[in-house]
Amino acid sequence: VRLNSAGALDTSLAGSGIARYDIVPGDVTEIGRATDVKMDTSGRIVLGGRTRTVSTGDYHFALARVSWAGALDAGFGTGGVTHFPVMTGPNFGRRVAFDHKERILLSGTVCLPADPVTSEQHCYVGLARLLINGALDASLVGGTGTYAYGGGGGPADPKAGFCTDFSYNYGLTTYKDRIYLVGMCDLLPFSTKPPSYPLSSVAYTLRLDANGQYDTGFGYTLNGYTYYDFGAPEAFYLGVAIDKNAQIIG
Secondary structure, rough: OOOOOOEEEEEOOOOOOOOOOOOOOOOOOOOOEEEEEEEEOOOEEEEEEEOOOOOOOEEEEEEEEEEOOEEEEOOOEEOOEEOOOOOOOOOOEEEEEOOOOEEEEEEEEEEOOOOOOOOOOEEEEEEEOOOOOEEEEEOOOOOEEEEOOOOOOOOOOOOOOOOOOOOEEEEEEOOOOOEEEEEEEEEOOOOOOOOOOOOOOEEEEEEOOOOEEEOOOOOOOOOOOEOOOOOOOOOOOOOOOOOOOOOEEE
16 A cells, blocks of 8 residues: 555556456465565665465465556566565564665564474574565575574574574564674573573574675674563563664664
């Protein structure tokens, strides 16, 4: 939906000010959610979130790119849309950003399938990077264009890093050649947490380098991440911004 400066629907978008896009065209079972929107430097609109159909089963990360007039951009993905999994379970894409090379980032929470006996589920912080044409960017760490951080396995697991079984992402931004992710996670078995932290969820800030590796110049132990509990049993960061002095606000 687009409104003009007076708050009325802007009919220059799709003729009415309102548009709807199928990520899986023709599939009447599709359930899609766009949870973020950004403009690129060419004036195109990028919508990000997730989609699910009977055929895909679990949610996938999903993106659409449309012109200022609201038409799907045929130069992006397949007919202007793309969707893909990061893990084999549900993939809740949430936030869109552009990096220093105008590549598209989509972050969110990604999970393995629930244990059929205990119903327990391991969730990670998911990140995808796409080229300007909508193809996944293989130069991101891992070589597939997607990666997951946190979620259990201990520090020896390269995907575990900074959290345990419960890692959720709610915020994403970039500054110069760095990627910032924020959300909440559980720290239970890790010795790197400050001893004063309660055994509960904490808000985290994770900083990655240009290729998605932990930025080891950042964090209270210089390992790419830091935590804050706000003095409460549960703590969440739901957004992140960088101020004019390159300081991080959550």
